[in-house]
Amino acid sequence: MSNRKETPEEQRERLRQEELKNNPSGTFRDGLHRADNTNLADLVGGLGWKGTGILILVLIGGYFLYKLLF
Known part of the structure; x- marks a missing residue:
């Protein structure tokens, strides 16, 4: 193994x-049902901090746009 620490x-x-x-x-079954068992931590972990920030901005902007139109 290498000497560096893995992330x-x-x-x-x-x-x-x-x-x-x-x-x-077992992992095949888990893969079939992954959409049912996903959580916010998996989403944020996959996006990174920039993607998470953009997602938050889009959600907030969408909310204000919805309130403005309806």
Whole structure:
């Protein structure tokens, strides 16, 4: 192994890959039902801080636009 510390994202991906190797049928079922079990932390983790900021701005702008029109 290398001497550098792995980031939390790299660690999650490594653990996910190990789980795929150890239990392919269980992870297949999880993949089918992923949309039912998703959460905000997964969304924010995938977007990064810039994407999260843009998402918040779009949601706030959409809310004000909705209130203005209706």
